[in-house]
Amino acid sequence: MYVHCGSVQKARKLFDEIPQKSLITWNAMISGYSQHGHGMEVLDLYQDMQTSGTLPDEVTLVGVLSSCANLGAQRIGHDLEKKIDILGYGSNTFLKNALMNMYARCGNLSKATAIFDAMPEKSLISWTAIIGGYGMHGQGKVSVELFDQMIRTGIKPDKAVFVSVLTACSHAGLTEKGLDYFYSMEKKYNLKPSTEHYSCVVDLLGRAGQLSKARDFIESMPMNPDGPVWGALLGACKIHKNVELAKLAFDKVVELEPDNIGYYVLLSNIYSEANDKEGISRIRIMMRERGVRKDPGYSFVERNGKLHLFMAGSKSHPQEKEIYDMLRKLQHLVEPNNDRAISTSTSVHSERLAIAFALLNSTEEKICVIKNLRICADCHVFVKSVSKFFNFEFIIRDATRFHHFKDGSCSCKDFW
Ligand SMILES: [Zn+2]
Ligand SMILES: [Zn+2]
Structure with missing residues (x-):
């Protein structure tokens, strides 16, 4: 209950008071930390669990692997891979996907690919993970090939895999291909694009320098654009140094997400590249007035x-x-x-x-x-x-x- 309500500290206090901890107890705490992004705590707790002699199951291992993925802890993840084999979970698709995701997010794409290739049964989740993995590393062409290959094997795509392939296209500058995918969602697969897909397309057009097209695209949306949609336009304005449009995108985005520091920093950087000292100080004042604090790097x-x-x-x-x-x-x-x-x-x-x-x-x-x-x-x-x-x-x-x-x-x- 405490974990679900976001009170990880209270959950931990209770956890510490339980004298005899069962596997379920350990799992509740480990998954709780992992869901709330407390990766270091997950790894510490997993250590304690091992010391206590309780053996992990799939739930524990997925929680620990996803924390390794977030923290870039590849060595620890690699040890877990061995543990998975020893415990006899080697053929568990769920864990294979988690391992693949861990290697891809730790920067080891070749290991992720090897796991993917060796999987006898590739689920939609496996395909999504590998397509996203290549996309993150800027190898959009491979993502696109994998996506097409997935379609050929008869797997029906869902909204999540479209986010992965659209992101991959935008990181690799495959604008036309990305637009084709976007329009195929509804036409071919009967999937209604959500704001997440729209923000991918804004990013795609924006990165390619088609800023006014990106703006028109936002205005043509059938639903209200959310923060990430305007944020994508703002990001594109930074790449292509368009101060005027950046101001517009910023006004829209801070209305929707007034506490997201990233947008203030982006506009401030745009001003700084344009040598606009007044702009920078305006942003500083705005941040101070609204009490937005910079996350420590x-x-x-x-x-x-x-x-x-x-x-x-x-x-x-x-x-x-x-x-x-x-x-x-x-x-x-x-x-x-x-x-x-x-x-x-x-x-x-x-x-x-x-x-x-x-x-x-x-x-x-x-x-x-x-x-x-x-x-x-x-x-x-x-x-x-x-x-x-x-x-x-x-x-x-x-x-x-x-x-x-x-x-x-x-x-x-x-x-x-
Ligand atoms: Zn770079
Ligand atoms: Zn730096």
């Missing part, structure tokens, strides 16, 4: 099966001194003529600290960082430059997608 990176959390500018890590030394070295590599101190706000953004830490402790040639917010333009340039000097693939999953940095360029083609 943080990043996770996993090393040797342990998750390390970095906040922007944080100095609480045991390897703090080495991390900041490394950051200075990287800064010098990237900008040898600039003796800028490592103190300005963007130079200590959480993903940079995570990367410096990972480079210090690396055993593999891949570094995967999970970040809660959208990566900023400064850090994007920084990581691209850093990737020239190392034989590493730097992967950053930000709030919207994956960025794969290698040899000085990014898989998003600077389009995010």
Whole structure:
């Protein structure tokens, strides 16, 4: 009851008071944490559960896997995969889907694909997960091929798989293809598009630079556009530097979602690129008046099966001194003529600290960082430059997608 009502702390208090915890007790708490996005607590609790000697079942494992997916904890997820086999759940489709999703969201698309390929029975959920997986990584062409393949095998698509394929098309710039899919929903499959699909199409048109078409499309909607629809237009205005339309989209979106900080930050960035100082200060005042607070940026990176959390500018890590030394070295590599101190706000953004830490402790040639917010333009340039000097693939999953940095360029083609 407490979990369902959103009171995770009260549920935990009760949980702690139960002397003899059954599997059901553990599952209720683990799924509760997992549903409310408390991934770290899920992993801690799962540790406790193992210590207590209670064996997990499918419900436990799905909860823990989805937390690994959110946190980018691939090593822990990989251990779970072994555990699943040992416990005899190896052929459970439910768990296979969860594993696939975990690998895709941790940046390991090849492992996700291997699991998908080996599945004897692929459900609509499996297809949705793999199509979405490729989409997140900017490989929209593969998503489209998979979608068509799914249709050929006779599976009837639902609204969720259309969201995945439309998102994939927009991240890969497949505008025409995406529009075809959108219009086929009703015509071919008798599915009424929801606002989520409309926002995908706005994103699709907007990214392709067809801003006025995107606006007309919003006005032609049969239902009232919601926040994400206008938000997609605002995001497109940022990419294509259209200040006028951005103002309009912003006015609409803050009316619907006045507390969503992301939109204020977007418009403020648009003003800053247009050198509009007045605009920036207007946004600041508006945020102060409405009490909208900026979420602190943080990043996770996993090393040797342990998750390390970095906040922007944080100095609480045991390897703090080495991390900041490394950051200075990287800064010098990237900008040898600039003796800028490592103190300005963007130079200590959480993903940079995570990367410096990972480079210090690396055993593999891949570094995967999970970040809660959208990566900023400064850090994007920084990581691209850093990737020239190392034989590493730097992967950053930000709030919207994956960025794969290698040899000085990014898989998003600077389009995010
Ligand atoms: Zn940044
Ligand atoms: Zn990128």
